Amino acid sequence: MPRPPASRKAALYGGSDPATAPRGLTARILELGEELRGEGVAVGTSELLDAFAVLREVPWAHPADFKEGLAATLAKSQEDRRIFDLVFDRFFFRAAELAAVREGITEGGGMDAAGAELNLETLRQQIAQALRDGHEAMMRDLARLAIAAFGRQGEGSGVIGVDVQRIRRALGLRAEPQPDLPPDDPRADGLPRDAIRRFEALLRQELERRQIERTETLPPARPLNELDRALPSGPLQDLAAVHRVVAQLKRRLKTQGHELRGHRRQAIPMSSNLERRARPCHRKTLAPAIRSETPVFGNVASQRQQPGRRGKNRSAWSDDAHRVRQSGRQLAEMRQRVRQQQAVVGTVRNRRFAVGEVADIRDVRRRNNVEGVGAPYSATESLRIGIGLHFEDVPGDEALLLCEKRVEVIAIDRRAALESVRRRERDGPAQVAPPRPLVAAHQRTESNGRPRTDQPLRLLSHSPRSADRISLTAVFGIHG
Amino acid sequence: MPVPNSVDDVSTGLRSVGYLPGESTALVSYLAAKLGKPILVEGPAGVGKTELAKALAKYLDRTLVRLQCYEGLDEAKALYEWNYRKQLLRIQAEADGAGWQQVQDDIFGPEFLLQRPLMAAIAAEEPVVLLIDEIDKTDQEFEAMLLELLSDFQLSIPELGRFEARTRPVVLLTSNNTRELTEALKRRCLYLWLDYPSLEHELEIVKLHAPELSDAVARKLVEVIAMVRELDLKKPPSIAESIDWARALLLLGADDIDGRTFTDTMSIIVKHRTDLDVVAERVGVKLGFGAASAG
Numbered sequence: 001m002p003r004p005p006a007s008r009k010a011a012l013y014g015g016s017d018p019a020t021a022p023r024g025l026t027a028r029i030l031e032l033g034e035e036l037r038g039e040g041v042a043v044g045t046s047e048l049l050d051a052f053a054v055l056r057e058v059p060w061a062h063p064a065d066f067k068e069g070l071a072a073t074l075a076k077s078q079e080d081r082r083i084f085d086l087v088f089d090r091f092f093f094r095a096a097e098l099a100a101v102r103e104g105i106t107e108g109g110g111m112d113a114a115g116a117e118l119n120l121e122t123l124r125q126q127i128a129q130a131l132r133d134g135h136e137a138m139m140r141d142l143a144r145l146a147i148a149a150f151g152r153q154g155e156g157s158g159v160i161g162v163d164v165q166r167i168r169r170a171l172g173l174r175a176e177p178q179p180d181l182p183p184d185d186p187r188a189d190g191l192p193r194d195a196i197r198r199f200e201a202l203l204r205q206e207l208e209r210r211q212i213e214r215t216e217t218l219p220p221a222r223p224l225n226e227l228d229r230a231l232p233s234g235p236l237q238d239l240a241a242v243h244r245v246v247a248q249l250k251r252r253l254k255t256q257g258h259e260l261r262g263h264r265r266q267a268i269p270m271s272s273n274l275e276r277r278a279r280p281c282h283r284k285t286l287a288p289a290i291r292s293e294t295p296v297f298g299n300v301a302s303q304r305q306q307p308g309r310r311g312k313n314r315s316a317w318s319d320d321a322h323r324v325r326q327s328g329r330q331l332a333e334m335r336q337r338v339r340q341q342q343a344v345v346g347t348v349r350n351r352r353f354a355v356g357e358v359a360d361i362r363d364v365r366r367r368n369n370v371e372g373v374g375a376p377y378s379a380t381e382s383l384r385i386g387i388g389l390h391f392e393d394v395p396g397d398e399a400l401l402l403c404e405k406r407v408e409v410i411a412i413d414r415r416a417a418l419e420s421v422r423r424r425e426r427d428g429p430a431q432v433a434p435p436r437p438l439v440a441a442h443q444r445t446e447s448n449g450r451p452r453t454d455q456p457l458r459l460l461s462h463s464p465r466s467a468d469r470i471s472l473t474a475v476f477g478i479h480g
Numbered sequence: 481m482p483v484p485n486s487v488d489d490v491s492t493g494l495r496s497v498g499y500l501p502g503e504s505t506a507l508v509s510y511l512a513a514k515l516g517k518p519i520l521v522e523g524p525a526g527v528g529k530t531e532l533a534k535a536l537a538k539y540l541d542r543t544l545v546r547l548q549c550y551e552g553l554d555e556a557k558a559l560y561e562w563n564y565r566k567q568l569l570r571i572q573a574e575a576d577g578a579g580w581q582q583v584q585d586d587i588f589g590p591e592f593l594l595q596r597p598l599m600a601a602i603a604a605e606e607p608v609v610l611l612i613d614e615i616d617k618t619d620q621e622f623e624a625m626l627l628e629l630l631s632d633f634q635l636s637i638p639e640l641g642r643f644e645a646r647t648r649p650v651v652l653l654t655s656n657n658t659r660e661l662t663e664a665l666k667r668r669c670l671y672l673w674l675d676y677p678s679l680e681h682e683l684e685i686v687k688l689h690a691p692e693l694s695d696a697v698a699r700k701l702v703e704v705i706a707m708v709r710e711l712d713l714k715k716p717p718s719i720a721e722s723i724d725w726a727r728a729l730l731l732l733g734a735d736d737i738d739g740r741t742f743t744d745t746m747s748i749i750v751k752h753r754t755d756l757d758v759v760a761e762r763v764g765v766k767l768g769f770g771a772a773s774a775g
Contacts, residue, residue, distance in 0.1 A: 046667055050517065057514050058487075058507070065487060068504045072511060076666035078522070078657070078673055 025060060026052070028095055033074065035087050039224060041080045047073055086224050093205060094221065097212045123149055124171050128186035131173065131195040139195075143202040146171060147210070160207045164200050173199065481541045481607070484513055490539075499528070499535030500685050508672040509536060518630050518651035520615075520666060523674035526718020529654040532674070533611035536650060543604065545649075546611045547597040549618045555625060559635060560599040563592045588639040598626075599643070602635055607647035615665075616655040623665045630668040677719065679706055685719060690726035700737045701726055707763050708749060717749035725749050739767040 029051055033043045050073040058069040067088060075084035123145055130138040150170040172178070177190040212218060484490045490513070491506035501509065509532070512519045521529045537544035547558055567587040574583055595603060601610040615623070629635060633645035653669060655661060677685065682702045686693065693701075702722065709716040717725075725748045734741050743764050750759050 042663055044667060050515075050670070053515050054511055057511060064503060065507055068507045069511065072504070072508045072670040072672060076520070076663075076669070076671045077660075081671075081673060 025055070028092075029055070029070070031095075032070070032088070032091050035091055036074060036084065039083050039087055041075065041083055041087075043074055047076075083224065089201075090221060090224075093208075094218055097209060098218055101212060101216050101218070120149055125186060127171055127199070128173065128191060131191045131199055132186050134192070134195055136198070139199050140202050140206075143199060143206050146203065147206055160204055160211070163207055164203045167203055168196070168200060482539065484510055484540075486510070493539040494532075494535050497535050497538040498688065499531060499539075500681065500688060501532070502674075502677065502681065505532065505672060505674065508670050512650055512652075512670055513540070515670075516633075516648045518653060518669045519672050520653045520655065520661070520669035521672045521674055522655045522657045524676065524716070524718070525656050526720045527674045527676060528719055529652075529674055530611065530613055533609055533613075533652040533654070536652070537609035540607075540609065540650065542650070543606065543608045544611060545597050545601040545604070545608050546613060549612060549614045549616075549622070551617055551619070553618050553622055557596060558598050558622070559596050559625070560637065561594045561596065562588070563594050567592050590640070593637075593640075598629060599635060601649045601651075602629070602633065602643055602645045604649070605646060608649045610649045610651045612651065612653045614656060615653045616658045616661065620662060623662050627664055627668065630665070676709055676716070679703065682706075682719065682722060686722055686726045689723045690730055693726050693730055694735065697729060697734065697737060698726065701729065704737060704742065704763060704767070705749065707766070708759055711758055711762055713750070713755045713758065714752045715750075715755065721749045737767065739764055742767050 030048065033048050033051075036043045051070055054069040054073050055066075058065045060066050070088070071081060071084050075081040123142070127139075127142045127146060130142055146167055150167045172181075172187055173191055173196050174187070175190050175193040175196060178185075178187055181188040208219070482489075482493060484493065487507050487510045490510040491501055491503075494501045494506065494509070508519055511517065521532060523529055533546075534544060536542075570587050570592070571583060574586070593599075597610070598612075601608050612626070615626075630651065633648060635643045637643065653665075676682075679702055682705065683698060686698050686702060687695075690698070705717055705722050705725075725745065728745055728748050729737070729741070732741075732745070734745075743760060746759055746764070747756065750756050
């Protein structure tokens, strides 16, 4: 039974050595297709046939058209195109070098000899100018000169990447501005990052070319992620890339509701901790959920849960789809128990609270015959359903934590709460201010007079019981 | 009807109808015309994907048949539909003695077929340019339905049989890349990614569409646009918005883009409230709006 070929590339030539593989453009295109497949690009036979059809229309001697024509048929997405560019450059560079080795063609070392006569400072400036202008051909020529001038032929580290970085440092090529340099120096304002990368790639290519000439063999092809640092190179980097994308998507999703309503994302000053955390879109998730009796009661308790205490911290609101189901059930239960006059408790940052009321706010207003500023729920004029949360005997500093950290739960009157606690600290128990509404006017409305809709929960009052403990009442509101 | 013989022909032809193509755009358009392959054009909104189809139609002197895609688009809206009312009338007008076969032969004929854009492109006597716009808005079933059309330029109607295209249309599919298209669809197309143009290219485009704008203002405009695009915005300004802005500046008689002019007119290029804040803060200040307002 014949053994399966070691690789598809080997199979391409019936198991023969690729170095002795058939010559000609057709064979090279097939090899290129194989390399692309190896990098995860879906290149089928139909793509290769299209590529051959394209090459009948586009002269292969015109490099730009040749590359674009192949790209149009072999790379069918932006990601594929990025890989195609890297593989194309690597493949045809190596193909040309292999042909040169076969034919015994060398470029000679004339450039090294010229290196001694180079004015290094002029060279630095010329390279910087070429990078600034994005002049590819000039960059390629100057890369050779740079190797001649700074490469210290024969004293190389043996690792091409190290030599590239050494030359780059010697040239002083940096993306950041360099105020120490004279203003007319092209490097003074910093150089385009992409151009620096391209120049590094050219340096690398030239160093590789010299290595191939010296050893008369092709080194193993370098992985793509060495050619482009943006490409993930291992499972950990893959995972990091995934996390980055997920975080980006989450940010977009969480701010989407606010954008639709035309509100500023951060209208009130928040601590840096809060800035990192976008607020959930309560309107989108909670209102329909409550209406349909399957509300959302999210599990976003950020503190680490201890074994055996799982589920006790489910108390904060979230629009996270994964948490909707279980938390929805929880609030549904809560509503039921409130109706049955049972005590209901939840926990926010380990602080237990009782749910005092689940009611239609408009009914409450009507019942109490109260309207306008100063009345209960006055901060919630546009809210329809309100749920009162009573926190008993909260230590002062924890009240601040409740206010500051759990923005998903408590619409903050941070300033007032802060002042209250500071005053208490300063004046002692006898001087504590009497209970009063903590909703400040500046937080009730936007500058355009419209009620804020991104702060569903309002801290309504606090009642000091001792020097360091207060009670808080907050209401969570759903806009109707 | 011009037939392009080289990439330069296409490039010149597209320029002659007011579309300034990049190198790859001209090349892929040429290949599509020569090889008869559809082009899948992807890129951000407002970079000229739809305009490319219009320009190609104008340059090749062909009719543009456009299918605007949306969620829920089905065969009846894209391919063909039987004219049920007419069929019903025909049945009612049929003589009493007519048998089932005779009635069926009568009512399932081309006379009762309502052609939709794809069918119209296939059945056209003269070659057309077919634009399937925003294909990413449709679902995968619709994509699957397109496969026969894109590979063989034919349609199968169960009651009538197979319709082959009389002429080979130039087909462009555009996508804003909001979802990944199927491999099968991509396989049948040449791929073209259209990105925001380079500074010089955009300057050329702006000058073409607003020739009265002074060179200095036009250059500053594209530089500011490039600056705005570098910011992390919800929607970076498109080429169309650059042109609109240029025309607005002309209308206002602006001879420079200073901080005040920019702040007054930036809503032409920035269309989100948060983006407006970001742009005013980053770009407006650079242009000296802060200094101007303080003074």
